[in-house]
Amino acid sequence: MKVLRDLFRDYRFCFSFGVLVIILILAFLSNFSPYDPTLWNVVPKDTKPSVQYPLGTDSNGQDIFWQATYAVRNSLIISLIAASVSRVIAVLVGMVAGYTRGNTDRILMFVSDGLLVIPLFLILVMLAMMVRQHMSLVVLGLMLSAFGWAWDARVIRSVILSLREREFTQTAILSGTGTLKLVLNEYMPFAMPLVFSTLINNISWAIGLEMTLALLGLVDVNIPTLGTMLNWAIIYQSMFLGRWNWVLTPVVISVLMFIALYWLSVSISEYLDPRTRIQRVGAQ
């Protein structure tokens, strides 16, 4: 496709694309894991990487490689749930507030500002401690999404506010277009790059936050995620004991993911930016 070809010119996109393809393959491979990730002692403990155990094994008696595939899969699930649900909320709130203005706008922004100001971490810790028993991937994802929309809602709202003053809004109204269709058809193309890049940033944010919570032991540590793997590795003092294969696996994977996600968001939003799109239209 022409779009992909244009995107591949950007080295950042190439790198991100490559890394993310590998990550997705890893996540997919988790379906073929010969071991059940929640069990202990399925393999000999603390072995070095070998042909049989590609990344070695950990102190729980799990194969690190296959554990990592599950970890990646679960982290992705959590963050995707968190990011997409919060996008939906942010777009809805932003659009309604930006277009209707007046009192609805004030109430929505009040709520949004409140969420921004509240110290997020403390609330999350509290909530996590309360729901720890029932903490599953989905629950964690939804919890994170409730806090991830506030900033972006405001950004989308300001985009809508400025678009409302443009003359093409009047042209659309004179063409008889109703409010909902107007907002979707006229404003979404401007808001898309924003929504997309904030989606990707949100994924990064969610992974990071999950890892933080996991390190504090506030999630169900039996479910393998990048955070819980790191948590276990630290509990077992793997850094002091020189078991680098265990500690470094989640660290390297998450660092690569953060870089890839960042570069992906930057290159795609540059591509989707209305100003460069308008330039490209002439080039065709």
Place this chain on the structure above:
Amino acid sequence: MDTLLEVDRLTKVFSLGGILSRVRIRAVDNVSFYVKPAEIFALAGESGCGKTTTARMILGFEEPTSGAIVHRGGQGGESENKKVWFTEGVQAIFQDPFGTFNPLRIVDRYFFETIGNFGLAANGKEAVKLIEEKLNAVGLSYDEFSGKYPSEFSGGQLQRISIARALLTDPTLLIADEPVSMVDASLRMSIVNLFKKLKEESGLSVLYITHDLATAYYVSDRIAIMFRGNIVEMGPVERVLMDPQHPYTRLLRESIPEADPKKRWGSRITLSNTEHEEYLRAGCKFAGRCPDATETCKSQVPQDVHIDDVLVKCHKYHSVMKDTSSSHCLA
């Protein structure tokens, strides 16, 4: 008398400033005029005179503080102060041709949307026929128009496309808000000639809002000159622009640069420093710059005076003609 549009004592007051110091500016001050069918009526004046605010109120994008707007051009019979589009037979085109259309969407979409929203065609083929008809009326062909983004056209072409879109609903009144100010001087004729042609062929009326008096003279039948929210002179364009009565109209007329080196500006003028002070002036708002200002001018608001078929708002004629009418405009 049949009129398409009647504006009666329309007023719009804006409040500026913070909680402690509020300034009230009468952007539109008791403006009254009417537009007949098949006539081009120009509303002219410099920037900040209130003409665009008046247009926005007529279109329903702004709420008037007081006064009435009556439309008689649509199928809904007489209707007062409602948002007017298809049912009242009013459409509009705007100043910036590149801002009129969303730069990220193909221009066709607006046409198909208008047709769809107002039920102007039964199916796709008929819709295309209708679009082609209107495009031809403005001098464009369907092929050179279809499938393109706004940035692929020139300003003049886009403005014509904008007119074609407005014509889709067969309006009786077209409100043109500074349609040629962002188009090169040499291309303005093509747009303005279109207005003339549409008036003569389909009886379309145009409310032509502009600060370019030369094109206003060329194309309109009647004209109203606005200054800081008031209409200061109104009447047939030959009389108002060739033999101006109000000192402001005279100043405007003299200041238009003519494309003739033999007719250069002779006298010198002084300019005001800020515009706000003129809005807040008591009495006649032009008194600060008027060469014929008297003491009455600085304290009393002048009344409307009829001199033949021209309406002038000036103290000079108030005493000469004992005929003082209310600001309601008569035929």
Place this chain on the structure above:
Amino acid sequence: MNETVLRTEGLKAFYVLDVFGTQKVVKAVNEVNIEIRENEVYGIAGESGCGKTTLLKALVAAIEPPLRLIGGKVYYCGYGKEIDVSSLSAEEKRRLRWEYISYVPQGSMSVLNPVMKVKETYRDFIESHVSGKTREEAYEIAGRQIVELGLPRKILDTYPHQLSGGMRQRVTIALAALLRPRIIVCDEPTTALDVVVQRGVVQMLRDVQKYLENTIVLVTHDMGVQANIADRVGIMYAGKMVEEATTERIFGRPLHPYTQYLINSLPRFGDKTTRESVPGSPPSLIDLPSGCPFHPRCPYVLDVCTKQMPGFVGLEPNHRVACWLVGEG
């Protein structure tokens, strides 16, 4: 005949753009030869997109990527010498700017620093070009110049946003004239202004020129303004100069078909007969037609016009045309 102060020879300046892999070359100034003289107002007219602004940028040596000087030269002349502008160093160019040649760009009402009072902007200016003046002396110089040019003294103590558009434009022109440059170049100084304010700005430009006895190069598409202030006018089309003559001749006896259209399409008071614009639209500077760029729209097009670009010849003194219909070209 007055001395030449600025001269171009075969000037070619193109924009080379690279948008997502496709390269576009915009031939904005395509072989321009002009000579601008001392103590005159030289107007450059033409539709938007014909290359006028780029020509100005080349004249003031403000060529930056993506604009590139492809060929030709620009010479600053004076005191019997000629300096090739491309041979100047950045420091020399900086000194010449505002002292020899100053540039009032388009939309220059926004050029004034919004957080500084006008007198501070003046002081900034003076300090970067003239050494050894104290703050008070700088304000004094500013005050004197403002009053000389007929502006009220109190505007020095205001912020730019408190002034009207016309006043800001005049302050910018006053700033450009501050160091008494030999050439002042203005790009569309009156386009966004009202008719009465426009008259005031043009009046001021005339005052400045008479007062400094220097040269003003004025670019505008408004032929009425050109008629009112210019001594000579050059008409640009698609990156080339197609006609150049005194104002009286351009308006009285235009020779190039494009100029004829331009003059005849302007509405005049007292005459409501139908007038026509130039038919068609200006060519894209990326994809120019062969031969003479005006031939697709020209009512008198000949076969040779589609093949070869006519030369810019002077038939009579002070009147040059680039057209196959006039002379052998």
